[in-house]
Each structure stands twice: as C-alpha cells, then as structure tokens.
Amino acid sequence: MARMGNLVILVLCLLGFLVAQNRAAYTPVDNYLIDCGASQKTTVDGRDFQSDSQSSSLLSTSQAILVTTASASVPSDLYLTARVFVKQSSYTFNIQQEGRHWVRLYFYPVPHPVYDLKSALFSVTTEKFVLLHNFSMKVDATASTYLFKEYLINVTSDSLTLTFAPMNSSIAFINAIEVVSVPDLLTSNVPMVLSPLGSFTGLPEIALETTYRLNVGGQKLTPKNDTLGRTWASDQSYLSLNSSAQNISVPASSINYPSSGTVTAEIAPNYVYATAEEMGNANVSNENFNITWAFSVDPDFSYFVRMHFCDIVSKALNEFVFNVFINSQTAINNLDLSSKTSQLATAYYTDFVVNGTGSSKLTVSIGPSSLDNGGSNAILNGLEIMKMSNEAGSLDGPYSVDGIIPGASKSSTKVGPIVGSVVGAAAALVLLAGGYYCFLRAPKSKSKHSPPAWLPLPLHGGNSHSMGSKVSTISHKSGTGSYVSSAQSNLGRYFTFAEIQEATNKFDESLLLGVGGFGKVYQGQLEDGTKVAVKRGNPRSEQGLTEFQTEIEMLSKLRHRHLVSLIGYCEEHCEMILVYEYMANGPLRSHLYGSNLPSLSWKQRLEVCIGAARGLHYLHTGAAQGIIHRDVKTTNILLDENLVAKVADFGLSKTGPTLDQTHVSTAVKGSFGYLDPEYFRRQQLTEKSDVYSFGVVLLEVLCARPALNPVLPREQVNIAEWAMHYQKKGMLDQIIDSHLAGTINPGSLKKFGETAEKCLEEQGIDRPAMGDVLWNLEYAYQLQETAMRNDPDENSTNHIAEIPLRYTQPEPFDTSIIDRGSDDDLADATTSAVFSQLVNPRGR
Secondary structure (H helix, E strand, C coil): CHHHHHHHHHHHHHHHHHHHHHHHCCCCCCEEEEECCCCCCEEECCEEEECHHHHHHHECCCCCEEEEECCCCCCCHHHCEEEEECCCEEEEEECCCCEEEEEEEEECCCCCCCCCHHHCCEEEECCCCEEEEEECCCCCCCCCCCEEEEEEEEECCCEEEEEEEECCCCCEEECEEEEEECCHHHHCCCCEECCCCEECCCHHHCCEEEEEEEECCCCCECHHHCCCCCCEEECHHHECCHHHEEEEECCHHHCECCCCCCCCCCCCCHHHHCEEEEECCCCCCCCCCCEEEEEECCCCCCEEEEEEECCCCCCCCCCCCEEEEECCEEEEEEECHHHHHCCCCECEEEEEEECCCCCCEEEEEEEECCCCCCCCCCEECEEEEEEECCCCCECCCCCCHHHHCCCCCCCCCCCCHHHHHHHHHHHHHHHHHHHHHHHHHCCCCCCCCCCCCCCCCCCCCCCCCCCCHHHCCCCCCCCCCEECCCCCCCCCEECCHHHHHHHCCCCCHHHEEEECCCEEEEEEECCCCCEEEEEEECHHHCCCHHHHHHHHHHHCCCCCCCECCEEEEECHHHCCEEEEECCCCCEHHHHCCCCCCCCCCHHHHHHHHHHHHHHHHHHHHCCCCCEECCCCCHHHEEECCCCCEEECCCCCCEECCCCCCCCEECCCCCCCCCCCHHHHHHCEECHHHHHHHHHHHHHHHHHCCCCECCCCCHHHCEHHHHHHHHHHCCCHHHCCCHHHCCCCCHHHHHHHHHHHHHHCCCCHHHCCCHHHHHHHHHHHHHHHHHCCCCCCHHHCHHHHHHCCCCCCCCCCCCHHHCCCCCHHHHHCCCHHHCCHHHHCHHHC
16 A cells, blocks of 8 residues: 555646656747858757758858857857858848747957958847847957847747848857747736836837846856756845845755746746845835846837746735835835735746936846835845847837838848849949948048948939938038028928038037937027037937938928927938027926026916917917827927927927827827826827826926936825825925925915826816916916905816817918917917906907
C-alpha cells in the first residue's frame, strides 16, 4: 500500500513537472534569427542564429554588401560580425501568424579597413513604423560600445520588411536580427490612462520600443531564463534613494500563476515574481514615505508602463494594502493583492499609458496606504517601460516612413528592368539635387557627419513634402521680400534669409523671447519699423516640419483680432522660419505666476479669457468644418501692448469633422494637464477637446498656479481635480489667487466657476460649445463691472446647454481679407467694450 502511495506521488510530481515544462516551452510560429555577416550558424543562449548564406534569400539585394569580422572582445558572439549596406537594402520575412512580433536589432561598429562603422548614419524602418532615424554610433576610438534595440510590432499582413537606409551618402550596418512572434496574451490587457483614470483602446495600432525592463529586487535575468527571450536588468541603479528599499526573495518554484490563465510565464517568468523591493523601513506610519524609481525618457513620446506584483511578503491574505504612483499621480489607490489573486505568492500585473508630459523624467513610486490595517508596507516585483510610436508612426523623431523613404509604405509592384532603372535614376537625381542644394547652402563649419538639415519646404514647386497643389504656384523676387503672387495661396510675405538676419541682428541672443519645441523665438524689426516675432526652427532637433506646414496652412486662412497673425515665412538656406506679429506682453502664463510682472486685476483676467474664447469660437465656427486648436494653454494665449489676448501656435491644429462626422480620429497630441480625457482614451478629437483645455486655462487664471505641479501634495497636483473639488463644495473662493482676495464680485466668481466646471465635464457631449462659454464669461464680466450682488441662479451654467447661442457666428473664411482686418476686428476695437453687445442686444 505504501508502495502504491509512493507511486501516486511520483506520478503527480511527474505531471507537475510536465505542466511546468509545457508552460515554459512556448514555441513561436515565426522565429527568424540571423547572425549577419557570419559564415556559419551561431548558437547563443540555446538559440541557433542563421548565417548569411542561410538567410541570403531574405535580402532584397546582394550587391555592395560587405562582410566584416570583429577582433575585439564583445559580450556576445552576435557582435563579432556585421553586414554593411552602401545603399538602401531590406530583409523581408514571411509571416505565418499575424500579431505582435519581437523585432530585435544588434549593433556594434566592428572595425573595417575601408568603412568607418562608427560614423555610419542611417535609418531603419518597417512598412508602417520608423524604428531609427539618422541613427549613428559615434563613440570614442578607445571606448567602443554595443547596442541592443528591442521593438514589439503588430504585423497585420503576411510579411514584414525591415529596411536599412543609409543617409547623407553614408552607410548602414547590422550585426544580428531577430523577428519572433509572441503570444496574443502578451498585449491582450487593456491599459489604463491617468488623469483621470480610463481605458486606452488604441494599443493594437501602436508600435512599442523597450526602454526599461527591470527584475525589481533581483539580479539580471538573461534570455535563458525567459520563455520569450527577454532580458531583465537589476533595478538598483534606478532607485532614487537606496535606503528606502530592501530586496526580498523566495524560491522561484513557490510562485503560482492564476488558474484562469490571465497571467502566465509569457507575461513574466517566475524568477521576476520571486523577488521584490519592499519598504526599507516596514511598518512606517508616514504615508508620504515611498520607494521611487526614476527614469530618463523622451519628453515627446508617450509610454506604456507595466507593473508586476506578487505578494511574497505576507503570511496570510489581506495583511496589507498600498498605493502606486506614476509621475506623482495616483495610479492605483489602496491596492490589495489578495483581492486580485485570492492567494499568496501569485503573479499579477497591470498596465498604464503615460502621455508625454514635456518632462525628460518618468517616476514610479509605491508607498503605504492609510487603510493598511497591518504593518505599513509596499512591494514591486517587476517593471517594464516601453516607448509608444507617435502619430507619424515613428519611435525616433517626428517623421513618418514616407517622410524618410518616400513610397516605402505603399505596396510595391514588379516592373520591368528598364522602367525600374528610369525610375531609380530619376529618384537618384532628385535626391542628389536636394542634397547638393543643402550642401551648398549649409554653413561650411558643419561636420561632414552632422545630421542633415531639413529639406526646404516645397512652397516653390518642390515635391518632397507637398502641402497641396495650391501652394505650388507661389513665386517671389530673388533678393528682396515680397508678397506671394498666387491669389489662391495667401501664405503672406516671403522673407529672404538675409532679411531675417537683419531683422534679428543675426539672431542676437539678447533679443531672445523664448524657446519651444520648434525652436527659438526672437524679437525682430522689419525695414519699415514693424516689430515682429521670429520663430526659427532648429534643424538639428529634426522636429517641426509638420508643425511648420500646418502653421502656414492654418494661419494663411485666418484673420481675427484674437488670433496671432502670421506675417510671413522663410525657407531659404534649408531654414524654416515663421514671422508673426509681435505681442509685447508675451504669454498669459507670465502674468499669472513664475515672473515678476504685475498681477492682473480680475477685470483684466476676464477680458483676457473673453478674448481667447472669441478667438477659439471663431476657429470652431468660422468654416464649414471649423478648426480644432488641440493645444490650448496659457503659454499659447499671448497679450499685446494693450493686454488684448490672442490665441497662438497652430502647429498641432486639425480641421474639424465634416457635417456627417462626429469627431476626427487622430493620435493624441497636446500638453499634459490640458488634455481632454475623452480624447485621450478614444483618440477621437472634437471641438469639445478645446473646451476642456480652456476650462483648465480658466482655473489657471483664477488660481495663478500651473495645470500640473508635481511638487505639491498628491491631491493638489492636478489643478482640474483640485479646483473642482472646491467648486463642487461651493468653496472655490478659498483657493483663488491671493492678489484677487476681496476684489471679486461673488456673483461673477460663481458664474466663472460654474463655467469652468461645465468645460471640464468628463464627457464631451456634456460640455458647452465655445460660443456658450463666451456668453457666460461676458456675463461674469458684466456682473463684475456693475457690481451686481444678486445670485444669478436663473442664468447658472449648470443649465448651460439650454442657453441659446446669441453670439454672432463668424463669416466663413474669406481669403480676400489677407491684408486687411475683418469687420469683426473693427467692431471689437477695444477690450473695455468687451460686453458691449450684451448691453446692446441689437449688436448681437
């Protein structure tokens, strides 16, 4: 009987072993492993990489591709050899299973007697996504390095093409490539977005690049220890304060995965869940005592953040709960792992999307909760941070695949060799001509390996980045600035680069007004004495081409007293320069906080808000489709010498939906803290997205503080959440700017607060139109001006949707007004008469 019992135990153990083996033995359907330049198969971490001869059928060409061999010591045999491309070349992989695939690239500039791989300048793309743009591994001759890049791309066709494109007559190279399918479970979870919390639904259309992957509390894990061949680094170098955390571990065999199958070893190996960081001083009673990890990120991109948890601390269920923060914002409040897993030592994970904040730092923190009944503690077992592709489908800069390799994203067709030669020769001539133009115009002091300057915008018949046929007929006189001759373009004055230099005293830094993502802004003066603001694009950053085009296209159509006017542009010498009317008093934000400028009175602030609302209302209703600004904030509302407000910066603007549409589908862009949460979750843009952003502006005007301030206590970080908490309690007067204390009429404040509250409604359909916002702001102004003391309940914006729009709809865009003010300008001659139409109903 005992022998039978032993046999049963042996069988159960064997079955358990087989189950564990089956879990670990994930076999990818697509599994391309190439050791580029190798003469024979290479085995690394138990995986066999094909040699060049075995993978040659995957290459688009075999011409001018050299094989080199490294003599230096490298961390992996995959870096010993490389393929060098002297012209654009591609690998095409047949895909048997559509879905997410790893694309892993290995780079090491192996020495070669002819080609200097360290100075190679090239781009790497797929059909839809830019993986690397103008990439180079320039390093010290004595400090050679290697680089590993990992991407997660959703392949929706039967093939995947990787293109290596040498830039600026340089070369390209690659040491090894992996293209490996991953299980659907890996990205099946719907991530949450922050501020406010909601679901993100656009992940399948986005490519991801691994930025950080950490085995928190443990040692580095190699692909040997991971069923999907991932590397997990130690977290120690990312801790903000080492003493705040202590690592703990249990045997990996003790880790459980949920029987539901929602978490498996493909999500993360049990080695990750078997280690963690916990509070360095467990049982601490201070809720503000957190463990924080800090990471450097690209401020222009959004990030996918995955956190792995496993309670390997508790002795029984429901022993502790804790809080999780991202960028000082609450991501998970009172996380109780027991309620998620129903047992100890069980794997659990959660995903978040963090929109670009304009900051180069991303922080993740865990800390004790006030609800923790036991000893206060918090743990984290693993962390993954991945960059998300932008609207252009790029993971490296603002350019799309077509912007780097024209026509690359279009399906190719087979043509005869004669036609192919003619097309190839024509393309080569165009590229050579463009390159020669930039070479002649570029400053001679530039290094031959410097990133190429922007190609000139084809406003004069070029075709590399077309803005539409309507701009192809523009002409200008050589040597002197003149207005464009094409009546249908209305792009304003064309300035020569010499004129711009003269106007800005050769871009004298003492005339610098500010610096933005596009470049620097200088004060200038034209030959006739007109003061202007000159925005000069920074070619080295390779950002702003799309914004440059959009700004010209949008502002060439618009003329309104409350929109900053575009005077002209310059695209000579490979420069991208915009010239605007000069706004003497700068951005609204500078008059609210962060400077020594005199504080604005409540009446002046209302006038500014009304002016900005008029500009936005004109944008939304002045054309058949209207225009959505998409970046409304206090730095994009400028004040002239009379403190008249004008909306500026139309680089992100979009034409609104047509009559048969409810929204415009587009990737999320804008400024964190001002983003419409509905637009952020659904990527569906409407005019109500501007209304939400304007609601945040109203609160900044009232409270004189930034939209986001991470140094404040958690509940005060986001001005919209913080101020609405007080507004709904009827206590908004307690958080207003101290300079306004005792100066605001209660009725005016109530109307203003209600208007901001309606603008910040969660659902766009519940927000008012900008015309209604304008009417209510004018009413708040009238209450302040006439010092009314009665409670304006009958006009409360709690019923704003029922208020008839009495503000006159602007006339459709009229390009004939390009050189004169509109009738609306004349009617709105002074800000002091900001509600004159309200006093005289006939004026409406």
